[in-house]
Amino acid sequence: MTSTTFEKTETTRSETDSTGGSQTVFEVRKDTVFQGYFRVDKYHLRHSLFAGGVSPVFTREIFERGHAAAVIPFCPETGRVLLIEQFRAGAYSAGMPCWQIEIVAGVIETSEQADELCRREAIEEAGCTLGRLESIGKYLMTPGGSSETVSIFCGEVSSHQEAESYGVEEENEDIRAFWLPVEDAFNWVKSNKISNAVTVIALQWLQLNLDSLTTTWSDATHVSAE
Incomplete structure (x- = not known):
């Protein structure tokens, strides 16, 4: 209209x-x-x-289009991150790989805080519950033509429920979640196998802060990442 x-x-x-x-x-x-x-x-x-x-x-x-939040679930005990993969119409339109490798993300609803969104979407999109959250930053996505911001976090994985796929069926979501060693994830950024900007920001932050974050979280993380 x-x-x-x-x-x-x-x-x-x-x-x-x-x-x-x-x-x-x-x-x-x-x-x-x-x-x-x-x-x-x-x-x-x-x-x-x-x-x-x-x-x-x-x-x-x-x-x-509103504002978003995203979280990269991280398990310091295994040195892995939990990434997701799903079809993106925008990538199709741009001639990019249609199945994008991403981190958990969503649009913040009215009266919802960014960290609350991350916890909710982590369950919906990847079957994981999060413990502590570390704020990475708040970023403009395309400031030349949109007001959209995304607040990005790193999330401590408390538990993970494996399934073949995740997502909300009514929203036509079909999401695969998978564990990846952090060094492999960093190399995927370097080789441009990961072409989602929010995911790149999160992984580069994790690469810079990996040692300190692992030390802080390793004593309290309990998760099976098999």
Whole structure:
């Protein structure tokens, strides 16, 4: 369903850039040009210029699909991560491998916290329950055209229930979960066998923090990763 609503805001937002300088965004107007399951807003903006002064008013259409969270389940006792694989229509459209190797993820629902989403999706998508969570960071996915952010965590695996496939049938999910030694996972990133950006971020963080995280979690993790 396509619709257009007009909101005259004339709001400003000031920030400090990477050099310590002050920058300001002026939101002149915002229109909602599409409202369906997702939403598209058209912004009329101007902002400070690095060379001084302010830009003329320009427009940007922003895709609003909500915010997401993701978690990489990790077992320090076995040195393995629990990854998932599933069909992705976006990858098909882009001409990339359609069955993407990923970490557990989902869209955060109303009144749900990012860590709660991770625990729920870990059960739904991979059959595992999580203990402690370590925050990796919060990232913009495609800031040139979408407001979507993803909060990424590393999760301590407490238990794992093996099955041939996982996912919510009503959502047409068909997900395979599998254990992989961390060194193999790191090599898959290096060889581009893993082409999902969120998964790459999580694995590279784990590679940087593997020793300290293993030391912290190894005394309290109880899981069979066979």
